[in-house]
Amino acid sequence: MTTALLVLSFEGLPLTAGHDTLFMCDTLCCANTHACCPALIADGPRGVRPVVVCTLYYNWSYVGPDGEEHWHKHYPFCGGIFQSPIDIHNDILQYDSTLLPIELVGYNLSLTEQFIISNNGHSLKMSLPPTMYISSLPFRYTAAQLHLHWGNRHHPEGSEHSVNGKRYAAELHIVHYNSDKYPDVATAMDKADGLAVLGILIELGSFHPSFENIFCQFANVRYKDQTIPVTGFNVRDLLPERLDEYYRYEGSLTTPPCYPSVLWTVFRNPVQLAHTQLVALETALYCTQENDPSPLEMTDNYRQPQEFDERRVRVSFRQGVVLSVVLASILGVLVIIAVACCLIRKKLRGKKEDDVNKAVVYKPALDKEEDISNV
Ligand SMILES: *[C@@H]1O[C@H](CO)[C@@H](O)[C@H](O)[C@H]1NC(C)=O
Ligand SMILES: *[C@@H]1O[C@H](CO)[C@@H](O)[C@H](O)[C@H]1NC(C)=O
Numbered sequence: 001m002t003t004a005l006l007v008l009s010f011e012g013l014p015l016t017a018g019h020d021t022l023f024m025c026d027t028l029c030c031a032n033t034h035a036c037c038p039a040l041i042a043d044g045p046r047g048v049r050p051v052v053v054c055t056l057y058y059n060w061s062y063v064g065p066d067g068e069e070h071w072h073k074h075y076p077f078c079g080g081i082f083q084s085p086i087d088i089h090n091d092i093l094q095y096d097s098t099l100l101p102i103e104l105v106g107y108n109l110s111l112t113e114q115f116i117i118s119n120n121g122h123s124l125k126m127s128l129p130p131t132m133y134i135s136s137l138p139f140r141y142t143a144a145q146l147h148l149h150w151g152n153r154h155h156p157e158g159s160e161h162s163v164n165g166k167r168y169a170a171e172l173h174i175v176h177y178n179s180d181k182y183p184d185v186a187t188a189m190d191k192a193d194g195l196a197v198l199g200i201l202i203e204l205g206s207f208h209p210s211f212e213n214i215f216c217q218f219a220n221v222r223y224k225d226q227t228i229p230v231t232g233f234n235v236r237d238l239l240p241e242r243l244d245e246y247y248r249y250e251g252s253l254t255t256p257p258c259y260p261s262v263l264w265t266v267f268r269n270p271v272q273l274a275h276t277q278l279v280a281l282e283t284a285l286y287c288t289q290e291n292d293p294s295p296l297e298m299t300d301n302y303r304q305p306q307e308f309d310e311r312r313v314r315v316s317f318r319q320g321v322v323l324s325v326v327l328a329s330i331l332g333v334l335v336i337i338a339v340a341c342c343l344i345r346k347k348l349r350g351k352k353e354d355d356v357n358k359a360v361v362y363k364p365a366l367d368k369e370e371d372i373s374n375v
Pocket of ligand 2: 110
């Protein structure tokens with residue numbers, strides 16, 4: 001069984017501003033068939049012939065026979081290079097003074113505009129407008145959507161990126177596409193310089209009022225394919241205060257099709273959610289549709305850390321990283337001093353014993369024995 005993922009575009013025109021160009025469709029459909037998703041096609045600009053490109057996407061999940069160890073069978077990129085997430089640990093870090101603070105434009109969404117929160121069967125997602133972008137990267141990366149990854153009530157550790165082996169409670173991803181080069185996120189998502197994702201680690205702590213703009217909609221998007229429009233709020237408030245301290249590396253989408261197209265920015269400082277907020281996230285949603293006879297809770301929707309051979313994570317901040325280098329150096333020097341001391345002491349003792357040996361007259365046989373014990 002497969003589900004079809006429609007990539008819709010209208011001849012010569014970019015897609016409706018601010019909305020995802022990816023629509024899930026229950027029916028199997030073929031290229032240039034208008035049979036599925038007629039409503040979406042009807043929404044197209046007048047007088048413009050819609051072009052429907054259907055790509056067949058196989059079901060995937062985080063558990064069971066469609067779990068992540070099987071993703072690569074239908075999505076070869078998932079078994080390929082530059083995969084995400086990763087464990088960010090000291091050995092792979094490299095300070096880079098050219099990493100400027102992240103600059104965000106249009107993150108304070110208009111109160112008069114509406115944005116769509118949806119349950120896509122894998123996560124909770126919110127559409128973002130093209131007026132929102134990152135301005136501090138070599139290209140303009142325009143926002144497309146944000147979504148979350150989390151654990152479960154009994155094991156609330158569901159971040160995708162981990163730091164020195166520590167998995168956080170949850171993780172927010174804000175997905176942007178290279179709008180200087182590509183017309184929409186669907187076109188950009190399989191290009192090497194196509195996407196830039198901001199990763200925000202979430203830990204247990206104090207109540208975070210801004211997340212309520214999303215979380216207060218849980219009841220309306222409990223089941224797969226449910227959507228609800230919400231009014232704008234300041235998305236900047238979901239990010240940590242400091243936007244100048246982050247990890248940067250080249251990786252991939254953490255869900256199928258796992259395209260290696262993401263310039264990752266994972267902020268060093270986590271944001272906090274209250275216990276009640278985390279539990280709400282971990283218990284509110286289902287991967288299955290409303291009438292499904294075997295409902296599946298949406299929990300543990302994170303991918304395991306991927307191999308990171310011969311790749312480097314660049315860091316924008318010195319503190320901590322340099323400290324660990326300094327500590328390692330000091331430790332190295334101490335070890336060398338200790339070894340040197342040992343050798344000198346041994347040599348001195350050897351010399352002393354030699355002196356003693358010289359002072360005492362031994363018979364030849366005994367002399368040999370002493371030599372051996374000195375080696
Ligand atoms: C794939 O997903 C569709 C729609 O959610 C579902 O009807 C179908 O049973 C799934 N197939 C498998 C093999 O799980
Ligand atoms: C965000 O926009 C709202 C409404 O337009 C405004 O009242 C608020 O002061 C803005 N917040 C910031 C931090 O600029």
